[in-house]
Amino acid sequence: MNRKKIILLLGLLILNFLWGFKILAAENLGVKSHLTIEDMYLKSPSYSLDYKRLKSLQKEYSKNVKGIYINFWTLSHPKKRKRIIKAINESSLNSIVIDLKDINGYTPFASAPLKEFSYNLNSQELKTLISNWQKQGIYVIGRIAVFKDGALALQNSNYALKYIIDAGEKFSIIDSTKWTNPYSEEVWNYNINIAQEMAGLGLDEIQFDYIRFPTLSNNSKLVFRADPRLSRVEAIVSFLKKAKQDLDRYNIIISADLFGLTTTANDDLGIGQDIKKIAKEVDYISPMLYPSHYSEGIYGIKDPAANPYQIIYNSLTDAQEKLGANTKKIRPWLQDFSIYHIYSQKEIKAQIKAVEDKNISSWLLWNPKCIYTIEALMPERKEINNES
Numbered sequence: 016m017n018r019k020k021i022i023l024l025l026g027l028l029i030l031n032f033l034w035g036f037k038i039l040a041a042e043n044l045g046v047k048s049h050l051t052i053e054d055m056y057l058k059s060p061s062y063s064l065d066y067k068r069l070k071s072l073q074k075e076y077s078k079n080v081k082g083i084y085i086n087f088w089t090l091s092h093p094k095k096r097k098r099i100i101k102a103i104n105e106s107s108l109n110s111i112v113i114d115l116k117d118i119n120g121y122t123p124f125a126s127a128p129l130k131e132f133s134y135n136l137n138s139q140e141l142k143t144l145i146s147n148w149q150k151q152g153i154y155v156i157g158r159i160a161v162f163k164d165g166a167l168a169l170q171n172s173n174y175a176l177k178y179i180i181d182a183g184e185k186f187s188i189i190d191s192t193k194w195t196n197p198y199s200e201e202v203w204n205y206n207i208n209i210a211q212e213m214a215g216l217g218l219d220e221i222q223f224d225y226i227r228f229p230t231l232s233n234n235s236k237l238v239f240r241a242d243p244r245l246s247r248v249e250a251i252v253s254f255l256k257k258a259k260q261d262l263d264r265y266n267i268i269i270s271a272d273l274f275g276l277t278t279t280a281n282d283d284l285g286i287g288q289d290i291k292k293i294a295k296e297v298d299y300i301s302p303m304l305y306p307s308h309y310s311e312g313i314y315g316i317k318d319p320a321a322n323p324y325q326i327i328y329n330s331l332t333d334a335q336e337k338l339g340a341n342t343k344k345i346r347p348w349l350q351d352f353s354i355y356h357i358y359s360q361k362e363i364k365a366q367i368k369a370v371e372d373k374n375i376s377s378w379l380l381w382n383p384k385c386i387y388t389i390e391a392l393m394p395e396r397k398e399i400n401n402e403s
Contacts, residue, residue, distance in 0.1 A: 076154050077220060077268050077298065080346060080377040081392075082110030084158070087121055089385045090114060091136055096144075099385065103153055106392040110154040112222060112379060115141075115213050116206075118193075120166025124212045142216045149219070156220040156270070157213045161206045161254070163225040165193045174202050176229070177240035188240060194229050197250045197287065198242035206254075207261050214265035222301070223258065224272040226251050226293075227286040247287030255296040270299035270346065275309070278302050278334035290334065294341040301379060304330045304347045306366075307354035320356035327369035335373065346377040351387050363391035 083103070089095040090113050103111060116122040123136055136144075145155050168175040168191055175190035176197070195202045210221050228247055231237055245253060259269060277290040294300050306326040309319035314329040316322050327349065335342045349366040350358060363380070370378045380387060 078343075078376060080110040080154055080156075080379070081108050082112055082154070082156065082379045083108060083351075083385075083387055084112040084379065084381050085114070085385050086383065087114050087117060095385070100148065100151070100153070102387065102389045104151060106389050107394040108392055109152060110156060110379070111148065112156045112158050115157040116159040116164075116209055118160045118163040118165070118225065120164045122209060124209055138212070138216065145217050149217070154219050156222050157216070157218045158222045158224055159206060159210055159213065160225040161223050162195050162197045162202070162227065163193060163229070164195050164206075167202070167205065168192055168195050174199060174205075178237040179240050180237060191229070197226075197228055197247070197254065198245060200257075203254045203257055207258050210258060210262060211265065214262060214267045218267060220268035220270055220298075221262065222270045222272060223255070223297075226254065226271055227274070227288050230284075230286060247285075248283050248289045248292060251287040252289070252292050252296060255293060259296055268298045270301055271297045272348065273300055273302045275302050275304045275330060278304075278330045278337065279313075291337055291341075294338055294344050297344070299344050299346045299377075301346050301348050302330065302334065303381070304366075305350040305381070307350060307352075307356065318356070320354065323350065323358075323362045324365040324369045327366050328372060331370065331373040331375065342375075345375055346379065347375070348379050348381050351380045351382045352384070358388070360388055360391040363388045367391075 083099070085096075085099055089099060099111070102108070114121075116124075123138055123141060148155055162176075172190045174195050175192070176194040178189050178191060180187050180189060206223075210223075213221055228239060239247075242250065255269075255271065262269060271293055273288050273290060273293065274284055274286065276284060277288050283289050290300065290302070304327050306323045307320040309316075309326055311317060311319065313319060314325065316325055316329075319326050327347070331345065331347065334345055338345065347370060349363070349370070351363055352358060356362070367378060
């Protein structure tokens with residue numbers, strides 16, 4: 016063995032030792048760590064990176080997600096980003112959900128109609144941000160609002176959801192200006208192409224939101240123009256099947272956001288969401304269990320907003336009964352905003368306790384303004400045990 020090979024071998028041994036020491040120290044101090052071992056070895060000509068192994072480790076991270084959502088505005092402004100990341104690093108949080116396509120169709124990717132009007136971050140800048148966050152131990156989820164997309168609906172009426180206005184003997188068909196057509200394979204492909212671009216940023220997970228039809232009031236004269244080939248539920252499930260198939264080569268976790276009532280309802284709520292069928296197609300499901308969004312009297316609770324523990328606990332009980340073995344895929348959205356009732360540390364902690372009492376280890380917090388009750392999420396400090 017020549018001198019260069021000996022030096023290289025010794026260097027790798029030292030790096031291994033330092034890496035192990037760093038992880039041990041971090042665990043003792045309660046500091047977060049992430050999959051930065053790739054950065055240590057990727058440039059080594061003698062090291063072959065095992066992406067299947069990384070995928071396995073990524074799966075382990077995904078089982079214990081405690082995250083918050085940040086919108087375009089926050090993501091695009093350095094000071095606001097820095098404040099959010101600081102809060103994550105100082106709290107029990109370990110994950111972030113970032114908007115990469117919102118309900119207006121805003122996205123940083125060139126394939127989208129509103130790209131030029133949306134972001135002041137390009138793909139390379141996003142990739143760098145995501146990598147830096149992961150090195151700090153933050154699990155990064157990219158959110159894509161699928162069928163609610165005003166930009167695409169207005170760009171091409173063929174992609175818009177069609178409504179039929181029933182006026183007795185006469186009826187007319189109008190195009191939605193806010194919703195695309197969940198039956199359309201062209202719309203599916205458009206969103207999947209964006210999801211593939213998102214996967215290329217190095218995200219840990221892609222989260223599909225607005226995988227549904229719009230809600231209509233009980234007295235609405237509008238009805239959806241149906242596709243005889245597919246029911247509403249079949250349209251949503253078929254999209255997710257295709258997305259899973261087309262994203263498979265990226266080795267990325269896939270999750271889906273659902274209406275909170277899907278945990279309890281016996282039908283698709285008129286929006287095409289069947290929690291049992293959707294759970295079969297994704298790695299995680301995130302029902303939006305916001306107590307303020309529940310009607311008076313549900314689960315026998317007069318004021319749902321004022322009783323967050325009971326709402327979350329009952330919703331998750333119903334979900335677990337429905338899902339059986341797929342209960343492990345539940346990762347609920349919780350409420351950190353005030354409607355009908357002021358939400359403070361007490362309400363945030365009550366929701367998290369309900370999740371934990373149902374033996375679920377992951378949750379996400381939603382605040383549309385990205386102003387979170389971080390004081391409710393501060394962990395107990397770990398003491399270093401100096402005994403041998």
